[in-house]
Amino acid sequence: MTQQLLQQLVEMRGIETRYVDAWGKPATIAESSKAKLLNVLGYDTSNDEIIQSQIAQDIQSVWLSPLNPVQVVRSAESINLAVRLPIELVNDDHVLTVTCESGETLTHTFTPVDQEMTTMAHIDEVEFHEYIVSLPFTLPLGYHNVVLTADDDQLGVSRIIVAPQACYTPDPIKAGKKIWGLSVQLYCLRSEKNWGIGDFSDLALLIEKSASVGADFIGLNPIHALYPANPNACSPYGPSSRRWLNYLYIDVTAVEGYEDDSVKAVVGSDEFINTLEHARQVEHVDYEAVAHIKLAALKAVFEVYDAKYLRKNTKQNKAFKAFVEAGGESLDMLAVYDALQSHLKAQGKDSWGWPVFPKEFKDYHNPAVAKFKKANSQEVKFYLFLQWIAAEQLETASNKATEAGMTIGLYRDLAVGVSEGSAEIWGNKDLYCTDASVGAPPDILGPLGQNWGLPPMDPRKLYKQGYQPIIDLFASNMASSGSLRIDHVMALLRLWWVVKGDNAKDGGYIYYPVDDLLGILALESHRNQSLVIGEDLGTVPEEIRSKLADNGVYSYRVFFFEQAEDGGFFSPSHYPVQSMSTLTTHDMPTLIGYWHCLDLELGKDIGLYPTEEILQTLYADRHENKQAILDTLHGHGSIGEHVGRDVNHTGMNRDLNCGMQVHMAGGSSALLSLQLEDWLEMDKPVNIPGTFDEYPNWRRKLTQNIESMFERQDINELASKLTQARKNASNS
Structure with a gap:
């Protein structure tokens, strides 16, 4: 009887027991996984009587509600x-x-x-x-x-x-215009003025320079709020809040009050100057050093600004208060969390996240937290101020794109979740299942499956909350931009849940109300005039691809993954028009790294490959793929005869690098995204999936300043070729 009752509950809660894996084979989740997934959803599966009682309670709760919490309809x-x-x-x-x-x-x-x-x-x-x-x-x-x-x-x-029926598409793209842009991890940017990390002023400069050579957008990594008191938790895909911004991207020198003598005393000290010089010079972002100097300077600026404007009846104070009011509980929650975490750290207490906070502080809604907020109101106000300034500086950068006539301007990236110790979970624990994590089942790139350490939202609780958390997420991430990329867009349909302590392969899929979520996405897309790109890589059922397309979501096509069964690479002219194409991503090697197998060499050095046999198979596959790429490029006339045809004698050089990029520009995708790393012919990746501290993920800077980059003749020539190829593709 138990299995039959369990199955009934499994179906009621949208747990998928059968799916098609990455190799196209049918797969089934284990019976034990069903019970564990129900447990993390709050069910007791210990005996038949209890299970039956819970099924009855679920049914009863529906019937005792005269109306459903929410209904999404199309126009x-x-x-x-x-x-x-x-x-x-x-x-x-x-x-x-x-x-x-x-x-x-x-x-x-x-x-x-x-x-x-x-x-x-x-x-x-x-x-x-x-x-x-x-x-x-x-x-x-x-x-x-x-x-x-x-x-x-x-x-x-x-x-x-x-x-509306589908997401927003700008008129020029609807009319057939094909555009290109640059993808960049904002923290990687170097400039003559920044403090060892890319900032919003750098972004404005990059927009200006890129637009002048024909780019129609700049794609960003997630710029979500991280942890001011824990700067080394720097993964943009494991944020504290996805609604708010990473204050480290603030250009302190652009905030009014920076020129005050009290601030000059802080930034003019020997210790500050030495730390700033170190932060600028090092190859990788030193988050501890950057956070140390930025927080010191921002606190000094805040004191000046607060005294001048925020304690008086000024237009600045009215704008600040309006921002705080619009941010509501979510903004307050983040500011209180940041102040509290900083306070606990200063006391020498374990403070990486709310799970290790003292008991009275483990939940935003606890009376002790309200008491702390009142006693530390100025510190909380400081963190509210940081979010206000960050939002203003991001908007200024976005306005630069509009002024420059970019078709899209900024496109932002929405991470799939927040980390376990985040402010977002701290303030809405009812919504999240903290005994589980989002991940992926075994696939070609991850044969053991993946566990991303991000607790998932409970779809039923999301529904009962009228979908407000997801509405807020879409709206806030479409602000000050012309497009939104949704990381792992499959999350709108289903997520692979891994129970805490289990291997990733032992997880299971939980379904989400995809049609409702796509409707909300379409509504916010039109309200914010934001084109939507869905990162649809990995184990993706074909029916979701067509559903996304019908809803106006642009597909994500990576050249290296667009391979036919015979090993040849599909021509970019065969990609869907409703897509954004790219050569590489932040999780992949650069073009030089790929061609010279530097990623495999690095993987061997840090122990990613269990056996030499696996490594040799990867080398052999890479060799075949590189030959197929050369065949494709020569076959389409994308590279000249002076570039070799035999992979055994052809290394990566500037002509091959540029040829691959121009080859993509001639394709049918409406959008083409290229990495600044490949423009600069860099060899090291920004991130190696599956690693923690084996490699300095999310830290590697670009090798050249923005200012000097666009003075290079080869870069300007490449940009000109890309622009022409896109025009030709638009007219074909």
């Missing part, structure tokens, strides 16, 4: 609401009052028994009926509140989200 659809009522009420008049986002109120009076009945149930010996009520009016795009009443008694509330 062309009629709005049909499910209404559940006990039988004694079904002959009474009921009113559905819809308050539109604009404030307009619409009402519909109905008698349940006159509507279409879909099903019925008995709960505690009371008979309940479910009816479908069709609203006799259309609603505009947006978020609308619904209240169900009878005899002026409120019976239930709901939310209707009306979404």
Whole structure:
């Protein structure tokens, strides 16, 4: 009986027991994994009676809710609401009052028994009926509140989200324009002025320089808030909050108040000057050093700014207060978290994240946290100030792109989750399953599977919260940009959950309400005029690809993964138009690194390959792939005859490097993204997946300043060729 009951619960909670793996073979999750996944979702699976009771409770909770928490409909659809009522009420008049986002109120009076009945149930010996009520009016795009009443008694509330059919695409791209841009990890940027890490002023300069040579966008790594008190937790894909920004990207010298004598005293000290010089000179970002000097300078600037503007009735104070009010609980949560973590660290306490905070501080909603916030209001205000300044500087950079006439401007990157010790989880534990982590099942690149250490959202809790957390995520990450790349876009359909302590291969897929989430994505995309790119690599069912395409989400095509069964590489002219193509990504070697097998050499040195046999197989595959690439490039006339045809005698050089990039530019993808590292012919990767401290991930800087980079003739010639190739592709 237990397995049958477990299976019923598994189906109710959207746990997928069978899937097709990366090799195209059917796979099944273990029986033990089903029970473990249900456990992390909050269920007790110890015996039949308890399981049956929980199934009954789940069913009962639905029937005792007259309205669903939220309903997403597309603009062309009629709005049909499910209404559940006990039988004694079904002959009474009921009113559905819809308050539109604009404030307009619409009402519909109905008698349940006159509507279409879909099903019925008995709960505690009371008979309940479910009816479908069709609203006799259309609603505009947006978020609308619904209240169900009878005899002026409120019976239930709901939310209707009306979404467009598909995500936004800028008119020039819709008309066939093909564009190119540069992808960059913002922290990697070097400039004559920055403090050892790329900042928003560098970004504005890069936009200006790139636009002048034909680029239509700059793609960024996730710029989410990390941990001011723990700067070495520097992975942009393991943030503290995905709604807010990494303060390290603030250009301190551009903040009003920097020229004050009190600030000059801080930044003019010998210790500060020496640390700044070190931070600028080192090959890898020294996050400890950068955080040390930026926090010191920003605190000094804040004191000046606060005294001058934020304690008085000034326009600056009004703008600051409006920002804080709009940020709501989410912003307050982050500022309090950052202040608290800093406070605990100063006391010498373990403070990497809320799981190790003292008991009274383990939850944002605890009384002790409110007491701490009140006692440390100035410190909390400082962290609110940092977010305000960061948002303003990002917007300034984005405006540069608009002024320069870029078709897209900035495109931002939304990470798949937040790390376990994050502020986002600290403030909404009910939403997250902290005993599990997001990852990936075994595939070609990761035969043991992957565990990313990011606790997943519970899809049912997300639904009960009216999808507000996901709405906020999409909206905040589309701000000050023209496009959003969603890392692991499969998360909208399903996520591979790994229970804490288990191997990644022993996980299972949990389904999410993909159609609802895509509707919200489309709505926010139009509101923010943001094109959406979905990173659809890895184990991806074909049906989700077509669903994403139908919803206007652009696919993500990586040259090295676009291979036919015979080993040849597909021509970029065969890529979908509705896609962004690229040669490499932040998780892959640079072009030189790939061609000279430096990634395999590095992997061997740090122990990534268990046996010499595996390594030799990888070398052999690489050799074959490189020959196939040469054949493709010569076959399409993308490189001249002076570049060799035989891989045994052809190393990576500037002509081959540029030839590969121009080859991609002639393709059919609407968007082409290229890495600055390949423009600079760099050989070291920015990240090696599957490593922790074996390699300095997320730290390696570019080898040249922005200012000098665009003075190089070879770079300007490459940019000109890319622009021409894109024009030719647009006209073909």
